[in-house]
Amino acid sequence: MSSWTRVCTVAELAPGTRRTVDVDGALVLVVNVAGELFAVEDVCTHDGAPLGDGSVDGDAVVCPRHGARFCLRTGAVLAPPAYAPIATFPLRVSDGVVEVRDPRWD
Numbered sequence: 218m219s220s221w222t223r224v225c226t227v228a229e230l231a232p233g234t235r236r237t238v239d240v241d242g243a244l245v246l247v248v249n250v251a252g253e254l255f256a257v258e259d260v261c262t263h264d265g266a267p268l269g270d271g272s273v274d275g276d277a278v279v280c281p282r283h284g285a286r287f288c289l290r291t292g293a294v295l296a297p298p299a300y301a302p303i304a305t306f307p308l309r310v311s312d313g314v315v316e317v318r319d320p321r322w323d
Contacts, residue, residue, distance in 0.1 A: 221309070221316040230254070230315055237269045241319040244269075245306050248289055250276055255289035256306035256317045263299035 222240045224247050230236060235248045237259050246259040246269045253276075259269050261280040271281040276289045285299035292302040306317045 221311070221318045224315040224317060227310055227313050227315055233273075235269055235273070236315075237267075238317065240306065240317055241321070243304070243306075243319065245317050246278070247308065247315060247317060248273055248278065250289065254308055254310070254315060256308040257287065257289055257292055258304040258306070260303070261285055261287075261299060262294075262301040262303055263297075268303070 230249045244259040247256045263285045266282040268278045271279045277286045286296035292305040
């Protein structure tokens with residue numbers, strides 16, 4: 218059974234903005250890139266920095282500590298020093314509310 222976690226309304230997550238939410242103990246970064254929403258774990262796999270403090274460049278998030286880059290679509294590493302991908306989370310919009318869930322419930 219899946220359990221969806223409310224992030225915010227769509228109106229509260231305008232293009233270029235982001236939110237962080239706890240989903241079953243994992244911090245999840247939800248980002249609006251030009252109207253497209255992405256949800257990834259808010260932890261750099263290189264040193265544990267919160268990715269929500271970094272910049273977003275297109276569909277990539279850049280770690281604020283050492284510049285590792287991750288694809289918001291897939292979680293793949295786009296630039297070192299990180300070598301392990303970040304987790305991505307299922308995301309949906311239901312009745313104007315952005316929701317994410319832990320993929321372990323799949």
